[in-house]
Amino acid sequence: MRLNPFNPGSVNVRRGGGGRGGFPGGGGGKIGCGTLVIALIGAVVFGVDPMQTIGMVEGTQTSAPARQVSNESTAEICDDNSYSVESCNALGSLNETWQPLFQQAGISFSQPTLTFLGGGTENTGCGMASSAMGPFYCPADQGIYIDTAFYDQLSRELGAQGDFARYYVMAHEYGHHVQKLTGMADQIRSAQSQQPQAANQLQVRMELQADCYAGVWAGRNRNLIEPGDLEEGLTAASAIGDDTLQRSAGRRVNPESFTHGSSEQRMRWLQIGLRTGDEDQCDTFADLRQ
Incomplete structure (x- = not known):
């Protein structure tokens, strides 16, 4: 996917490592959005105890912890490696795609913060995080957290390769x-x-809707899509389906324990978003209201 280079003034990024220097504040309470699949991916890809992972991100705070001030510029952080450049390019494109839709709907919009993890631990609004947990979003501080080394694992361990899989x-x-x-x-x-x-x-329906929204972003930037991109995205969606991850972990497939949906469901909702480019088509909760 031929994304335009990010504008340093249009993305909010930082380098992690708060666990080594320390932030005030801490987590506590309910398991936050995405914790369960993070635990499962951690177990399959990184060999992390799922219960340990859940304990690390358990809870949300009503306000984000204070953050250390870095002297690094946005460009320096984003230019750390090719994956971080891709991530910042994607973040800039996502901001540019979604902000006008919120404005049209009359809903207040704020950009998320992208934090690059890399060794150590990070005190987030959802509790302690580490690189071994994989990418996640914390609603308490509206932050996306990722260690770009995850993309190598995504390719090697799960067979999801290509830039569109990472996007x-x-x-x-x-x-x-x-x-x-x-x-x-x-x-x-x-x-x-x-x-x-x-x-x-x-x-599961929350996660499938997020898959559909990912497709909406790609659908609204269809002019930037290259041959093979769709296949890369579908391969990634399939690779992190609950049934596929359970099989990879040597477990019996148990639909009642799904937290993100099957491979087929994830691919289908990604395709719906990509085909329509319409966020209104991402109502994964429709049948519950009938």
């Missing part, structure tokens, strides 16, 4: 930011607390 990961996490800004994330979290028996089902 899909970023666009999916950005989809959670869209859900936070529209109020959907808070609504689902409330519903999960009131209907714990439906918590996993609601989580």
Whole structure:
């Protein structure tokens, strides 16, 4: 995908490593958005104990912890390696794509912060995070967290290669930011607390909607898509389906334990977003309201 170079003034990025220097504040409370699949990916790809991972990101705060001030410029942080350049290019494109849609809808828009993890731990609004957890979005501080080394693991361990596979990961996490800004994330979290028996089902629909939003971004930038991009994205979506991850971990496929959806579901909703370029087609909750 031929994304334009990022404008340093249009992206909000920082380098992680807060666990080594320390931030005030801390987590506590309920498991945040995306924690369960982070634990599963950590177990499959990095050999991390899932319960340890959940403990690291458990909880959300009402306000983000204070952050250390860095003397590095945005350009210096983004230019660290080819993957970080791609991530910043994707972030700039995602901001440029979604902000006008929020303005048209009369909904307040704010950009997420992208934090590059790299060794050590990071104190986030959702608790402690580390590189081993894989990419995630924290709704408490509206931040996307990623160690770009994950992309090598995505390619080697899960067979998802190519720049569009990596863009899909970023666009999916950005989809959670869209859900936070529209109020959907808070609504689902409330519903999960009131209907714990439906918590996993609601989580799956949240994740599938984020997949669809990732497709919407790509669909609205169709002129930048190159041959093979769609296949790369679908391969990535399939590789991180709950059923595929459970099989890879040597476990029995258990749909009741799904938190992100099957490979088929993830590919289907990514395609819906890409084909239509219309966020209104991403209502993964429609049948629950019938």
